Structures are given as C-alpha cells and as structure tokens.
Amino acid sequence: MAKYHQKTIEEVIKELGSSSNEGLSGAKAKERIERYGLNELTEKNGRSAWKILLSQLKSVMVIILIVASVITAFVGELRDTIVILAIVALNTILGFTQEYRAEKAMAALKKMSVPRVKVRRDGKIVEINSTEIVPGDIVILEAGNIVPADMRLIEATNLKIQESALTGESEAVEKTTKPIEEENPSLGDRKNMAYSGTVVTYGRGVGIVTATGMETELGKIAAMLQDTAETQTPLQKNIDQLGKILALIALGIVGVIFVMGLLRGEDLELMFMTAVSFAVAAVPEGLPTVVTIALALGAQRMLKKNALVRKLMAVETLGSVTVICSDKTGTITENRMKVTVVEMAGRTLDFGKENEPDPEALPEDDNKSFEIMLTAAALCNDAEIKPPVHKKQQVDVIGDPTEGALVYAAYRVGIEKSDLEQAMPRILEIPFDSERKRMTTIHEIKSNPKGKIPADVPEHLRENAVDQYVAFTKGAVDSLVEVCDRVLEGDEIHELDDEWKRRIIETNNNLAANGMRVLGVAFRPVNSSEVEDKKVEERNLIFTGIFGMMDPAREGVKESIMTAREAGIRPIMITGDHPLTAGYIAESLTIVDDKSNVKMGREIENLTEEELDRVTSETSVYARVAPEHKLKIVDSLQRQGNVVAMTGDGVNDAPALKQADIGIAMGITGTDVTKEVADMVLIDDNFTTIVSAICEGRTIFDNIHKFIRYILASNFGEIWIMLLGPFFGISLPLAPLQILWLNLVTDGVPALALAVEPPEKDIMKRPPNPTKEHVLANGRWNVILIGLLLSAFSLGVGLVYWMNDINGPWRTMLFSTLVFSQLFFALSVRSRTKSIFNAPFKENPSLMYAILASFGLQLAVIYVPFMQGLFSTQALRIWDLLLSLALGSAILWIYEIKKLVTRKRQ
Numbered sequence: 001m002a003k004y005h006q007k008t009i010e011e012v013i014k015e016l017g018s019s020s021n022e023g024l025s026g027a028k029a030k031e032r033i034e035r036y037g038l039n040e041l042t043e044k045n046g047r048s049a050w051k052i053l054l055s056q057l058k059s060v061m062v063i064i065l066i067v068a069s070v071i072t073a074f075v076g077e078l079r080d081t082i083v084i085l086a087i088v089a090l091n092t093i094l095g096f097t098q099e100y101r102a103e104k105a106m107a108a109l110k111k112m113s114v115p116r117v118k119v120r121r122d123g124k125i126v127e128i129n130s131t132e133i134v135p136g137d138i139v140i141l142e143a144g145n146i147v148p149a150d151m152r153l154i155e156a157t158n159l160k161i162q163e164s165a166l167t168g169e170s171e172a173v174e175k176t177t178k179p180i181e182e183e184n185p186s187l188g189d190r191k192n193m194a195y196s197g198t199v200v201t202y203g204r205g206v207g208i209v210t211a212t213g214m215e216t217e218l219g220k221i222a223a224m225l226q227d228t229a230e231t232q233t234p235l236q237k238n239i240d241q242l243g244k245i246l247a248l249i250a251l252g253i254v255g256v257i258f259v260m261g262l263l264r265g266e267d268l269e270l271m272f273m274t275a276v277s278f279a280v281a282a283v284p285e286g287l288p289t290v291v292t293i294a295l296a297l298g299a300q301r302m303l304k305k306n307a308l309v310r311k312l313m314a315v316e317t318l319g320s321v322t323v324i325c326s327d328k329t330g331t332i333t334e335n336r337m338k339v340t341v342v343e344m345a346g347r348t349l350d351f352g353k354e355n356e357p358d359p360e361a362l363p364e365d366d367n368k369s370f371e372i373m374l375t376a377a378a379l380c381n382d383a384e385i386k387p388p389v390h391k392k393q394q395v396d397v398i399g400d401p402t403e404g405a406l407v408y409a410a411y412r413v414g415i416e417k418s419d420l421e422q423a424m425p426r427i428l429e430i431p432f433d434s435e436r437k438r439m440t441t442i443h444e445i446k447s448n449p450k451g452k453i454p455a456d457v458p459e460h461l462r463e464n465a466v467d468q469y470v471a472f473t474k475g476a477v478d479s480l481v482e483v484c485d486r487v488l489e490g491d492e493i494h495e496l497d498d499e500w501k502r503r504i505i506e507t508n509n510n511l512a513a514n515g516m517r518v519l520g521v522a523f524r525p526v527n528s529s530e531v532e533d534k535k536v537e538e539r540n541l542i543f544t545g546i547f548g549m550m551d552p553a554r555e556g557v558k559e560s561i562m563t564a565r566e567a568g569i570r571p572i573m574i575t576g577d578h579p580l581t582a583g584y585i586a587e588s589l590t591i592v593d594d595k596s597n598v599k600m601g602r603e604i605e606n607l608t609e610e611e612l613d614r615v616t617s618e619t620s621v622y623a624r625v626a627p628e629h630k631l632k633i634v635d636s637l638q639r640q641g642n643v644v645a646m647t648g649d650g651v652n653d654a655p656a657l658k659q660a661d662i663g664i665a666m667g668i669t670g671t672d673v674t675k676e677v678a679d680m681v682l683i684d685d686n687f688t689t690i691v692s693a694i695c696e697g698r699t700i701f702d703n704i705h706k707f708i709r710y711i712l713a714s715n716f717g718e719i720w721i722m723l724l725g726p727f728f729g730i731s732l733p734l735a736p737l738q739i740l741w742l743n744l745v746t747d748g749v750p751a752l753a754l755a756v757e758p759p760e761k762d763i764m765k766r767p768p769n770p771t772k773e774h775v776l777a778n779g780r781w782n783v784i785l786i787g788l789l790l791s792a793f794s795l796g797v798g799l800v801y802w803m804n805d806i807n808g809p810w811r812t813m814l815f816s817t818l819v820f821s822q823l824f825f826a827l828s829v830r831s832r833t834k835s836i837f838n839a840p841f842k843e844n845p846s847l848m849y850a851i852l853a854s855f856g857l858q859l860a861v862i863y864v865p866f867m868q869g870l871f872s873t874q875a876l877r878i879w880d881l882l883l884s885l886a887l888g889s890a891i892l893w894i895y896e897i898k899k900l901v902t903r904k905r906q
C-alpha cells in the first residue's frame with residue numbers, strides 16, 4: 001500500500017498520473033470511474049428487499065403456522081390451509097413494508113447528503129457530485145466543505161479540518177503539506193492528509209485524491225462493521241420461546257387426546273382432525289401479525305416525532321432502556337458555538353438569550369466599548385454570516401465555529417460584518433498561529449465621497465484612529481495581555497497596570513472554569529508608515545474585553561433529562577470535549593449534581609473489568625473519550641444488566657452503536673456508516689427525540705403485553721374446551737375453522753385495537769420494562785385462570801344445550817358464548833388496575849369499533865346462510881342469543897371485581 005503521507009507532492013502527483021495545474025482530463029476521469037467505481041460506500045451485507053422479506057419468516061410462531069398449513073392441506077382441509085397461509089402472508093407483508101420503507105428513507109437521507117465538490121478537470125475548475133471523484137482528481141477545499149475522499153494535501157493555507165467523525169478528536173487539526181517521516185503514524189497525526197467524511201472548518205486547501213469509496217479509511221471501517229451478526233431483541237426471544245412452549249404443550253396434549261380417543265374406540269380420522277384442531281387452538285395464529293402491526297404503527301408514530309426506526313423489532317427494546325449514553329455536541333447541545341457572556345472592564349453582560357438583531361440591546365453606559373468589542377470581533381475574523389431569507393429560517397454561519405459565534409454575536413445587535421467591511425476593509429493581516437495564540441487584522445477607515453467617516457465605524461475608533469488605520473487583535477486572554485499596555489473602560493482609556501491584569505486573568509479563569517471557550521479582543525490606532533512598510537506589530541494594544549462562548553444546550557433537553565431520570569433511566573454524557581465544558585453542561589442539565597464528577601477517557605484505559613464496572617456504575621460524564629473508550633463503557637454497563645441506548649454520528653462511534661442494545665445515529669450530522677449499523681436514526685439529532693421514542697417504546701411494550709394476555713387467555717379458553725370436551729363426550733367441541741375464526745377475527749381485531757391504546761399517565765414514572773422476565777411474568781396464572789373461566793361459561797352452556805338436543809344449536813351456543821366472552825374481556829384488559837368505567841372509549845375509539853365489528857361479523861356467522869355452512873353454525877333464537885351475551889359478560893364483572901381488590905390493596 002502506498003504511504004502517501006511519506007512522499008513528496010511531486011512523487012504523489014507523478015504516481016497518480018495527474019497534474020496540479022491541469023488535473024485529470026475528462027476521458028481519463030471516465031476511464032478511472034469504470035476502473036475504481038463510484039466514490040460511495042457499498043453495503044457488502046446490505047438489507048436487500050429479499051433479505052428483509054426472508055427475515056419476516058424466521059420466527060418460531062410463523063414456522064409453526066406454516067407447518068400447520070401443510071398438515072391441514074394433507075388431511076384435505078384446504079379452507080383451513082388458505083386461511084392460515086393468508087395469516088402468514090399478512091404478517092410478512094406488514095413487517096416487510098415497514099422495514100423496506102425505513103431502508104428507502106435511509107436511501108433518501110443518503111441522497112440528500114451527497115455534496116457537490118470543486119475539482120480541476122482539463123485545466124478548468126468544475127463542480128461535480130462527490131460520487132464522481134476518482135483517484136488523481138485535484139480537489140479544491142474551502143471552509144464548510146465535507147472532504148469527499150482520502151487525499152494528499154498539495155496546498156494548505158491556514159487549513160484546519162475537523163476529524164472527529166474518524167478519530168474522535170474534537171479539536172480541528174491544523175494541516176500542512178510537508179512529508180511525514182514517521183512510517184506508521186496514527187490517522188490523527190497524518191497532518192498532510194485529508195480523509196473522507198471529515199469537515200474543513202477553517203482556511204482553504206487543495207488535495208490530490210488517493211483513495212475513493214470502500215478504499216478510503218471510512219470505507220475500511222464500514223467493511224469491518226458489515227460482518228457483525230445481528231442479535232434478537234428481548235421480545236423476539238420471548239415470542240419465539242413462547243411459540244416453542246405452546247408447540248410442546250400442544251404436541252403433548254394432542255398425543256394424550258389422540259391416544260385416549262383411540263382407546264375409547266373413536267374413529268381414527270375424527271381423532272386426527274380433533275388433534276389438528278387442538279394444535280390450531282393452542283397456537284395463537286394472530287399473535288405475530290398483531291405484534292408486527294403494533295410495532296409498525298409505533299414506528300410510524302415515532303417517525304412523526306423525528307425518529308426513523310430501521311429495525312422494526314427494536315421498537316420494543318426502547319421500553320426497556322435503563323441507560324442513555326449520549327454525545328454532547330449536536331445531540332444535547334446545538335453544535336453551534338454562541339457568545340453567552342461579555343466582560344468589559346469588570347462589567348458583565350449576559351448575552352446568552354436569543355433575540356433578533358436589535359441595536360437597542362447595546363448597554364447604554366458601555367455602548368462605545370461594547371460596540372468596539374463587537375466590531376473587532378467581526379472584522380478580525382474569517383467567518384461569514386448568511387442572513388435568513390425569512391424570519392423562521394436559521395442564520396447560517398460559514399467558517400470556524402468559534403469565529404462564527406463572534407460574527408453572530410455582532411449580527412444579533414445589528415452590527416453586520418458586510419457593512420463593516422465596506423466602511424473598514426482589511427488591508428493587512430498577521431495570521432493566527434499556535435505559538436502566539438493570536439490573530440491580527442489591519443483595516444483602513446474609509447471616508448465617503450463627502451469626506452465623512454461612515455456611521456458604521458464606532459465613534460471611539462474615529463476619535464482615536466491615526467491616519468485612519470486601525471489594528472484589531474483577538475486571541476487567548478493571557479497571550480493578549482502580554483502585548484497590551486492600556487485598557488478601555490467605557491469612554492476612557494486607562495493604563496493596564498498589575499491590578500487590571502489580575503482582574504482580567506481572574507475573569508478569564510472563572511469563565512474557563514465554567515466550561516466556556518474564552519477569547520479576548522484588543523485594538524490600537526496604526527500609523528500610515530507602518531502600513532506602507534507592512535511592518536505592523538502586535539504591541540501597545542488597548543485591551544477591550546472578553547467573550548465567553550459555549551455550545552448551548554438544545555431547547556427542551558433539560559426537561560427531557562429530568563423525565564428520563566424520573567422514568568428510572570440514567571443519562572450518561574460521553575464527549576471528546578474538555579472536562580470543564582462537559583462538567584458544566586452536565587451539571588446545568590441535572591445529569592450530575594457535581595460538575596467535577598467527570599472521568600477522562602485515559603483514566604479508564606487500563607482498568608480491570610471489576611474496576612471499570614465500579615467506575616461506570618458511579619460516573620455519568622466522560623470527557624476526552626476515544627472510540628475504544630465508548631465501546632468499553634457500553635460493555636461495562638451491559639455486564640451490569642443495563643439495556644443501553646448509545647448515540648453517535650462519526651464512523652468511530654459505529655462499533656459502540658453496534659454493541660449497544662439500541663444504536664442511535666444522527667440523521668443530520670451522522671455518517672452513512674453510522675446510520676447503517678444503527679437501529680434508529682434521529683432525523684433532528686435531538687436528545688429530546690430519544691426520550692419521546694422511549695415513551696413510545698414503553699407504550700408499545702405495554703400494549704403488546706395487554707394483547708398478549710388477551711390473546712393467550714382466549715387461546716387457553718379454547719385449549720380447555722378442546723381438552724375437557726372429550727371427557728364430557730363431545731369429541732369436537734369447536735370445528736377447526738371456528739378456531740381459526742376465533743384466533744384471527746375475534747382475537748385479532750380487538751387485539752390490534754389494543755395495540756393503539758394511548759400511554760397511561762404514569763408510563764414515564766415507572767421503572768424500565770425488565771428484559772429478563774418472560775412475556776407472561778407475573779401474569780401466567782392469571783392467563784390460565786381467565787382461560788379456564790372463559791371455557792367454563794362456554795363449555796357449560798354448550799353441554800346443557802347438547803344434552804337437551806344433540807342435533808340442536810349447542811355448538812353455536814358454545815362458539816358464540818366464547819366469542820362474546822373474549823370481546824368483553826378485551827374491554828377489561830385495557831388496564832390491570834383501572835376500571836373500564838374510568839377509561840373512556842374516546843381515548844381509544846378503535847377498540848369500540850373493533851368490538852362492534854367483531855360482534856357484527858359473529859352475527860353474520862350465526863345468521864347468514866353461506867357463513868353457516870362454512871362455519872358449521874345454526875341460527876339462534878333471540879333469547880338464546882341474549883343468554884349467550886349475558887354469560888359472555890360475566891368475565892367482565894369478575895375482572896372488574898379483581899381490579900377493585902387490587903386497587904384496595906395498593
């Protein structure tokens with residue numbers, strides 16, 4: 001592999017067959033695109049339509065249904081076969097549709113993120129899609145650009161690139177063009193290279209493309225991640241386990257019934273049909289469909305709240321989340337530096353609240369010094385501001401985030417950089433460097449045609465300018481104080497004595513201790529001779545004031561964190577930023593009570609598993625964290641039994657996202673690799689969206705448990721009937737198609753309506769849903785008992801009618817009473833403790849419609865001649881129907897008494 005970072009520019013250009021001035025020819029670029037392919041990441045194990053379709057058929061319950069369809073086809077019951085296969089098809093189509101839509105939405109997000117780039121082709125600068133770049137292309141890089149491919153830099157003017165997406169380092173890296181002698185430096189130390197997916201934050205540069213697509217460093221990480229196997233969610237495991245248990249129960253009891261029937265001398269074909277019917281009764285055919293629909297509906301609701309679910313079964317895992325490990329920048333905060341505090345000669349101005357540009361916001365008593373501060377900050381600055389077209393549009397800042405914050409601060413009070421530059425154009429500059437920690441620009445104060453200095457120039461500058469030139473300097477406060485000999489206080493200029501220096505440094509330290517990025521500004525009049533000789537020096541400056549800047553928390557995040565904590569969820573902040581910044585933000589948002597309780601990434605590097613577990617159980621803020629640290633933290637939290645949600649945007653976050661129970665990628669700032677491994681994508685990159693999604697996940701989990709209890713209690717009712725019927729002489733109490741009708745229509749339709757129950761008021765005041773508990777934990781005996789009661793009323797009335805007239809409507813009475821019992825039970829199961837009389841149907845009108853629809857369909861089965869033949873029923877007299885309804889309602893009153901007793905105990 002070519003080590004381009006070690007080679008000279010000339011060697012690299014020659015090896016890649018290009019020219020720094022001409023670039024590639026159009027013909028050569030076309031030939032290389034055919035050889036190397038498009039500059040994009042490909043999915044080695046991507047979720048194609050076929051893979052998504054096949055994944056819907058893997059569950060044990062679905063396999064059991066397919067086996068049941070084969071058996072019914074073998075014994076000649078084609079109607080049953082068709083109905084069962086229709087259920088399988090419906091379940092498959094619903095699951096496929098949701099997950100395929102999610103993949104399409106992902107593809108749309110990718111298309112939106114394809115940038116346009118400037119390249120040299122045939123000696124001209126042209127703009128093309130980044131996917132069309134090939135090795136050897138000469139690419140022009142400017143502030144704000146996403147680096148489209150790996151490249152060796154051949155020009156770099158004050159070039160800084162933010163490489164956190166690849167390396168995890170939050171600070172932008174200063175770039176150079178010199179060869180690096182070290183043979184195998186880390187990516188972060190290859191300062192003459194620019195890598196795909198990183199962002200230019202400052203300056204400009206030119207690079208020659210050395211690798212594209214999957215050959216880039218980004219692509220190599222993507223390829224490694226694609227080999228990781230998928231794991232099942234707790235609900236998938238529970239439903240599969242439930243399917244196996246029910247299958248074993250069914251096989252065991254089927255065998256007993258079949259043998260007992262043969263011993264009694266029953267007909268072999270009749271006993272086989274009875275056994276098949278019982279097997280069908282034991283397996284809740286509608287369960288996979290209803291679970292899938294519930295998850296799909298939940299995913300649609302979450303999409304409206306800016307959470308795109310990529311893997312449908314991951315929705316329920318959200319309800320079990322106990323820890324949210326979140327990035328700070330862009331998720332908890334706005335990812336936009338803002339001036340929050342301005343210090344002028346001991347006077348503090350709170351500048352943290354948003355407001356429209358308003359000159360009246362300037363303080364009256366310090367108007368002049370404040371105006372000079374903002375003028376200096378805006379002009380000694382390479383960032384640009386793009387004013388909004390309409391009021392609701394956000395201001396777009398282009399350039400380094402820190403410089404952008406200063407320009408935006410001036411803009412907020414009506415001082416626009418573009419106007420200042422016309423009145424005071426830059427004529428010279430002393431660029432920033434890491435040794436001086438300062439930047440200086442020299443400006444000419446122009447007069448208009450009438451000889452007057454424009455109003456945009458602050459009055460104090462007009463008064464103090466010598467020969468109408470002025471120098472502005474900004475930089476680290478301690479460095480700036482060294483070259484200042486005066487200080488501006490209001491309208492007056494004082495000598496910068498030791499007391500003033502002490503006060504300035506103390507203010508600087510206090511702001512830094514609160515996690516702020518601090519910059520000072522100064523100015524001085526400049527002689528025309530200095531300008532002519534181009535020998536302007538940073539000396540004898542007038543110190544003007546200090547800006548305190550911070551990436552502020554997003555609106556609503558504090559409330560969301562408090563909601564999460566109340567819900568038993570522990571928020572953890574993991575960032576590459578400085579520990580002081582991380583601690584201050586975490587304390588202000590109530591993530592921690594003490595801002596000093598922060599662990600550095602290097603502090604957890606060499607800990608044993610036991611030591612690391614102790615640290616992660618007590619620490620909620622981590623700073624200066626590298627990618628491998630994130631993975632260690634997630635592993636440790638999972639070892640302690642936590643269900644971990646992990647957010648990330650960079651490629652370096654992808655392994656941790658893959659390891660987490662719920663991997664959450666950023667939709668705006670996230671890389672394609674991160675989105676591919678994630679279970680969920682935040683379209684708005686907002687922490688608040690995670691908490692909303694967890695609430696939705698808990699509601700879905702709650703509702704799934706409700707309809708599982710409902711479906712299984714109903715199925716146990718059928719099991720008891722099929723098991724006890726033969727003991728009373730009834731070999732086939734329910735026909736096979738009646739059982740399918742019960743499981744699909746009577747069970748399925750109300751169960752589906754239960755899936756859209758709104759969240760109960762205390763949903764985010766309960767602890768997270770336990771993952772190790774079985775789906776029927778604390779309710780299995782309840783389900784069995786309810787099933788026994790359902791069967792008792794139904795089988796009882798059926799037996800009475802059967803003994804009176806063996807050719808009469810005994811089976812219809814038994815069948816109808818069971819149907820009505822299940823419908824009344826659907827009303828009761830909406831809450832374990834709340835009475836149905838305190839749960840108005842307007843909260844979930846779908847359930848009432850579902851019950852009325854099921855009731856209407858059952859009447860059709862009883863009274864429509866075609867349906868009678870299909871379902872082996874007879875028309876009931878009105879008093880028989882009323883008796884069946886009355887017996888069916890008994891379960892509601894019994895369940896209401898149970899709820900009353902539970903409420904009294906609580």
